[in-house]
Amino acid sequence: MGEEETTAAEPVTETKPLSERDLRVSDDEREHVVGVLQKAIGRGMIDLDEFTERTDRALASRTRGELNAVLADLAGLYHPAAAVAAAPAYAPPVGYGGYSRGQRFELNAKYSSLVRSGPWVVPPEMVVRNKYGSTKLDFTEAQVQSPVVHIELDAKWGSVEVIIPEHAAVDVNSITDIKFGSLEDKTRSNGRMGNPRFVLTGRVHGGSLVVRHPRRGLFG
Numbered sequence: 001m002g003e004e005e006t007t008a009a010e011p012v013t014e015t016k017p018l019s020e021r022d023l024r025v026s027d028d029e030r031e032h033v034v035g036v037l038q039k040a041i042g043r044g045m046i047d048l049d050e051f052t053e054r055t056d057r058a059l060a061s062r063t064r065g066e067l068n069a070v071l072a073d074l075a076g077l078y079h080p081a082a083a084v085a086a087a088p089a090y091a092p093p094v095g096y097g098g099y100s101r102g103q104r105f106e107l108n109a110k111y112s113s114l115v116r117s118g119p120w121v122v123p124p125e126m127v128v129r130n131k132y133g134s135t136k137l138d139f140t141e142a143q144v145q146s147p148v149v150h151i152e153l154d155a156k157w158g159s160v161e162v163i164i165p166e167h168a169a170v171d172v173n174s175i176t177d178i179k180f181g182s183l184e185d186k187t188r189s190n191g192r193m194g195n196p197r198f199v200l201t202g203r204v205h206g207g208s209l210v211v212r213h214p215r216r217g218l219f220g
Helices: 004-010 027-042 047-060 064-069 078-087
Strands: 102-112 114-118 125-132 134-138 147-154 159-163 169-179 184-187 197-205 208-212
Touching: 027 047, 027 064, 047 064, 102 114, 125 134, 134 147, 147 159, 147 169, 159 197, 169 208, 197 208
Parallel strands: 102 125, 114 134, 125 147, 134 159, 147 197, 159 208, 169 197, 184 208
Antiparallel strands: none
């Protein structure tokens, strides 16, 4: 009887697994976020008082969740070293399980406009097919799941517009099949360092491919 009482009285402890938001951050990560805030004030996204307040919060942050909360409402700006928690304000649809590596996500459209913009979830690999229409892929507010995104284009007789954040880069060296069309990289980031990096492959027939940064101003 006494042994049973002793066993029942022992406390039960459970160890909960840590999430990405609970991981500790380093001084280099804090300083990087301060640099991102400097870009934000340069774009007019925050004023000097907000910059000071957010800088203090960033330098005092201990976890990735605390650090990325400083940037949560700044569209197009994030902390690449903690990309999993970079956009806590965006919640994927109920039941969404994410994209696994090696899974090729396809977008198809004919005689129509194909648009992806806003806070959409970007898979590591995707194929975009559009015939006799237009394609617009805007990654400005997108939740990118990997440092490198592979995009295969199959565009015929239409226009393709790819918009990437200023901290990102593009690689269009593998697009060698262009007929009756044009390719223009307005970001001048081809072959340069950037995070994330968008690698474009495939073909563009009878149309144009333009890669650019988000436009600024009221009439952009």
